[in-house]
Amino acid sequence: MHTVYSRINNVSATLSTSLMVLLAAIACSSLLFTADPKGTLDVTSVKIFNGDSRRYSHRRGEYAFVNFNITADLSPLFNWNTKQLFLYLQAEYTNAQGVQNEVVIWDRIVRRKDDAVLKVVGKNKYTFREYSSKFKDVPPARYSLKYNLMPYVGLLTYGEAAQTTAPVQFPSAKERVE
Numbered sequence: 713m714h715t716v717y718s719r720i721n722n723v724s725a726t727l728s729t730s731l732m733v734l735l736a737a738i739a740c741s742s743l744l745f746t747a748d749p750k751g752t753l754d755v756t757s758v759k760i761f762n763g764d765s766r767r768y769s770h771r772r773g774e775y776a777f778v779n780f781n782i783t784a785d786l787s788p789l790f791n792w793n794t795k796q797l798f799l800y801l802q803a804e805y806t807n808a809q810g811v812q813n814e815v816v817i818w819d820r821i822v823r824r825k826d827d828a829v830l831k832v833v834g835k836n837k838y839t840f841r842e843y844s845s846k847f848k849d850v851p852p853a854r855y856s857l858k859y860n861l862m863p864y865v866g867l868l869t870y871g872e873a874a875q876t877t878a879p880v881q882f883p884s885a886k887e888r889v890e
């Protein structure tokens with residue numbers, strides 16, 4: 713009895729060691745293919761609307777509406793260890809109080825290599841709002857397209873696939889959002 717147990721134990725220890733070695737090999741080998749594709753990102757327009765309303769105090773602040781154009785071929789990020797790619801468009805700016813903000817205004821999950829060639833002419837999917845003050849007189853914002861690469865085995869990696877050629881100025885507010 714004793715020998716049967718210890719044999720099973722030995723076999724399973726050997727199997728799990730082999731499995732660990734195999735997984736480590738997969739994780740390491742996918743590091744060999746560190747692609748760093750770059751695309752272009754243009755912010756084609758930014759419009760600011762004032763949310764101030766006497767009736768709706770929760771609408772205080774200003775809202776930004778951003779139109780953009782992304783062109784990027786991220787298919788080199790897809791290898792046999794790529795599970796999915798999480799893409800997001802981020803705006804970074806420092807508000808009038810000196811607080812640094814990073815706001816995700818758009819995102820997309822790409823699961824197939826065929827969908828990794830991006831031609832997106834779009835606008836912000838998530839609310840881009842400055843609560844504490846106005847966007848006016850705020851220094852120009854930096855916009856960038858970032859990604860998280862999720863592998864089947866190994867660690868999540870981060871990267872930046874595009875950014876605007878220059879920071880983009882916020883215009884002054886146009887009209888109220890009613």
Ligand SMILES: *[C@@H]1O[C@H](CO)[C@@H](O)[C@H](O)[C@H]1NC(C)=O
Pocket residue numbers: 752754781782783833
């Ligand atoms: C988007 O950007 C690409 C590459 O810069 C350009 O060829 C294309 O005409 C642009 N599209 C729009 C609608 O601005």
